Amino acid sequence: MREPTSLALGIDVGTSGVRAVLLDATAQVVGFSTARMTDNGADLRDPAVWQRTFAAALSNLEPAARAKVGAISVDGTSGTVLPLDATGRALGKALLYNDSVADPEIPAAIAEVAPPTSAAHGASSGLARAMHLAARPGVRRIVHQADWIAGLLSGRPWVSDESNALKTGYDPVSRRWPDWLGSLIAPDLLPEVRPTGQPTGLVTAEAAEQYGLPQEAALIAGMTDGCASFLATGADRPGDGVTALGTTLTLKLLSDRPVFDPNCGIYSHRLGSLWLAGGASNSGGGALAVHFTAEEIAALSARIDPDRESALDYYPLPKVGERFPTADPDLAPRILPRPEDDRLFLQGLLEGIARIEAAGYRRLAELGAPPLARLRSVGRGASNTCWSAIRRRIVTTEMTGAESEEAAVGVARLALDHLANRRVADP
Known part of the structure; x- marks a missing residue:
C-alpha cells in the first residue's frame, strides 16, 4: 500500500x-x-x-x-x-x-x-x-x-x-x-x-x-x-512587516494593494491575493561597522540604557548616498557631534537607524500600504537585545519573533x- x-x-x-x-x-x-x-x-x-x-x-x-x-x-x-x-x-x-x-x-x-x-x-x-x-x-x-x-x-x-x-x-x-x-x-x-x-x-x-x-x-x-524568506518568518497578513538588519536595512511589508515608488526602488511582488512591498536603505550594519567592530558593538550595547534617549540626531550611512526612505545620492552621513563616550555614540547610531526604519514603514503607508501592525526582525542585528529595545521604543509597534529565517x-x-x-x- x-x-x-x-x-x-x-x-x-x-x-x-x-x-x-x-x-x-x-x-x-x-x-x-x-x-x-x-x-x-x-x-x-x-x-x-x-x-x-x-x-x-x-x-x-x-x-x-x-x-x-x-x-x-x-x-x-x-x-x-x-x-x-x-x-x-x-x-x-x-x-x-x-x-x-x-x-x-x-x-x-x-x-x-x-x-x-x-x-x-x-x-x-x-x-x-x-x-x-x-x-x-x-x-x-x-x-x-x-x-x-x-x-x-x-x-x-x-x-x-x-x-x-x-x-x-x-x-x-x-x-x-x-x-x-x-x-x-x-x-x-x-x-x-x-x-x-x-x-x-x-x-x-x-x-x-x-x-x-x-x-x-x-x-x-x-x-x-x-x-x-519573508514568508518563513510567519508573516501572513496585511500590516505584517519584516526588517532585515544586515549590512543594509531592508524593510518588507505585506499589503492588500500594490505600491510603487521608482525613485526609491519600491515595487511590489504579487503573492496570491496579497502584495509584498519593500525598500532598502543604505543604512544598517554597514554604517555601524565604519565605527565599531562586532565585538565592540556587543560590549557597548550591554552598557546602554535603551529606554533613555541620547538626544543625538544622527542619520548613519557608510558613505554618501541614500535610496530609501528618501532617494538622495548626495545625502552625507549625519553623525555629529560625536560625544567622547563611545557608548553614547553607539546609542545615537542605533537610534538613528531605528528612526530610518520607522520612516521607511511610514513611507510605505503613505504610498497606500497598510500601517505597520506587527514587526518581525531577521539578520545579525536582530540578536542585539539593546537595539531591539531601542527599535521598539522608536518604531512603536508590536514586535514578535521570526518563526524561521530559512x-x-x-x-x-x-x-x-x-x-x-x-x-x-x-x-
Missing part, C-alpha cells in the same frame, strides 16, 4: 547552496538538508552545478520522508536567468542575480519603453540579462533559476511564477507580460507565468525514480528567495497550503 503523501517540500536555491525542508501538516519541520554549490563544481553559473547540488540536497533527506511528499515548491535567486534550447535543455551558462550586462544599449532600450514603475529597469535587471541571453544562437526560451529547478521534476522548465517574473518585465497588476516587452525581446522566449501558490505540474516518472519522490507529487509555483521554510508553506486546500476539497 502506498504511503500517504502528506509532507510539503520546500527547495531554496540560494547563492551558495541548496536547502531542502520538509513540513508536516502542522507546519513543523520534520526534515532538513543542505548542500553546497562549491562541493559540486566551481562555476556557479553552470546549471549542471545547480542540478548536482539540488540532487545532493534531496539525497540527504530520509528516503522514507521523501516518499511521503505530496507537494513541492521552489524558490531561486531573484533575476537569475538561463537560456534553453528547443528541447528545453540548458543552453550554456546562466547570468546570475548580481550580473550586469555590459552593453549600455540594453538598459537604455528598456528605459525608453518600460513604465517607471516596472522592476525591469537597469543593467542588472532580469530583463536586461534575458535580452543579452536572447542573442545566443539556438535560444528558444529564457527561464528563471527556480523555473529550471522545478522543471527537473515536472519536465516543464518553461513555467514560471509571478514573483520571479517581476524583474523580467512581468506586469503583476494586469497579470501578464505587457505589450511593450515585444519591442525588446521575442514574446515566445518568455516563460508561461502562473500565480504563486498555484499548481504547475506533477513529478514525472523519470524524476520520481531519479530523486526518490512520489510520481503524483504536485509542483507549486514558487517565488524569489527574498519573498520566501527561505526553504517559506516556500514549503506554499506547498503546504496546496495540500491543506486539497484535503478540504477532498476530505
Whole structure:
C-alpha cells in the first residue's frame, strides 16, 4: 500500500547552496538538508552545478520522508536567468542575480519603453540579462533559476511564477507580460507565468525514480528567495512587516494593494491575493561597522540604557548616498557631534537607524500600504537585545519573533497550503 503523501517540500536555491525542508501538516519541520554549490563544481553559473547540488540536497533527506511528499515548491535567486534550447535543455551558462550586462544599449532600450514603475529597469535587471541571453544562437526560451529547478521534476522548465517574473518585465497588476516587452525581446522566449501558490505540474516518472519522490507529487509555483524568506518568518497578513538588519536595512511589508515608488526602488511582488512591498536603505550594519567592530558593538550595547534617549540626531550611512526612505545620492552621513563616550555614540547610531526604519514603514503607508501592525526582525542585528529595545521604543509597534529565517521554510508553506486546500476539497 502506498504511503500517504502528506509532507510539503520546500527547495531554496540560494547563492551558495541548496536547502531542502520538509513540513508536516502542522507546519513543523520534520526534515532538513543542505548542500553546497562549491562541493559540486566551481562555476556557479553552470546549471549542471545547480542540478548536482539540488540532487545532493534531496539525497540527504530520509528516503522514507521523501516518499511521503505530496507537494513541492521552489524558490531561486531573484533575476537569475538561463537560456534553453528547443528541447528545453540548458543552453550554456546562466547570468546570475548580481550580473550586469555590459552593453549600455540594453538598459537604455528598456528605459525608453518600460513604465517607471516596472522592476525591469537597469543593467542588472532580469530583463536586461534575458535580452543579452536572447542573442545566443539556438535560444528558444529564457527561464528563471527556480523555473529550471522545478522543471527537473515536472519536465516543464518553461513555467514560471509571478514573483520571479517581476524583474523580467512581468506586469503583476494586469497579470501578464505587457505589450511593450515585444519591442525588446521575442514574446515566445518568455516563460508561461502562473500565480504563486498555484499548481504547475506533477513529478514525472523519470524524476520520481531519479530523486526518490512520489510520481503524483504536485509542483507549486514558487517565488524569489527574498519573498520566501519573508514568508518563513510567519508573516501572513496585511500590516505584517519584516526588517532585515544586515549590512543594509531592508524593510518588507505585506499589503492588500500594490505600491510603487521608482525613485526609491519600491515595487511590489504579487503573492496570491496579497502584495509584498519593500525598500532598502543604505543604512544598517554597514554604517555601524565604519565605527565599531562586532565585538565592540556587543560590549557597548550591554552598557546602554535603551529606554533613555541620547538626544543625538544622527542619520548613519557608510558613505554618501541614500535610496530609501528618501532617494538622495548626495545625502552625507549625519553623525555629529560625536560625544567622547563611545557608548553614547553607539546609542545615537542605533537610534538613528531605528528612526530610518520607522520612516521607511511610514513611507510605505503613505504610498497606500497598510500601517505597520506587527514587526518581525531577521539578520545579525536582530540578536542585539539593546537595539531591539531601542527599535521598539522608536518604531512603536508590536514586535514578535521570526518563526524561521530559512527561505526553504517559506516556500514549503506554499506547498503546504496546496495540500491543506486539497484535503478540504477532498476530505
